[in-house]
Amino acid sequence: MISWKVKNDYLVKTFELSSFTECVDLLNEVTDIAEELQHHPDVSIKDYKYITFKLRTHDADAVTDQDWQLAKAIDDLQRSLS
Ligand SMILES: C[C@H](O)[C@H](O)[C@H]1CNC2=NC(N)=NC(=O)C2=N1
Numbered sequence: 001m002i003s004w005k006v007k008n009d010y011l012v013k014t015f016e017l018s019s020f021t022e023c024v025d026l027l028n029e030v031t032d033i034a035e036e037l038q039h040h041p042d043v044s045i046k047d048y049k050y051i052t053f054k055l056r057t058h059d060a061d062a063v064t065d066q067d068w069q070l071a072k073a074i075d076d077l078q079r080s081l082s
Contacts, residue, residue, distance in 0.1 A: 004071045010042070042056075055067035055071060
């Protein structure tokens with residue numbers, strides 16, 4: 001699995017899943033953790049099965065530990081759903 005990369009000042013990862021539904025299911029799970037952490041990703045779904053998360057701490061105008069914490073949580077959720 002491709003790991004998170006810093007691109008244009010965002011921490012970014014694209015997951016190739018099996019379907020649009022799997023992308024939406026992952027996003028629904030991420031919603032809960034984002035609310036818990038009060039830290040929210042930018043999200044896009046492209047070509048029905050590629051979901052991209054872009055993380056950045058707006059308050060700090062940088063990638064911070066909070067982004068890495070959310071990134072790890074997204075990886076854990078994705079693993080738990082697969
Ligand atoms: C008050 C609240 O905690 C902040 O506005 C949070 C909300 N969610 C956030 N999400 C992200 N990605 N970056 C932030 O700086 C941020 N700030």
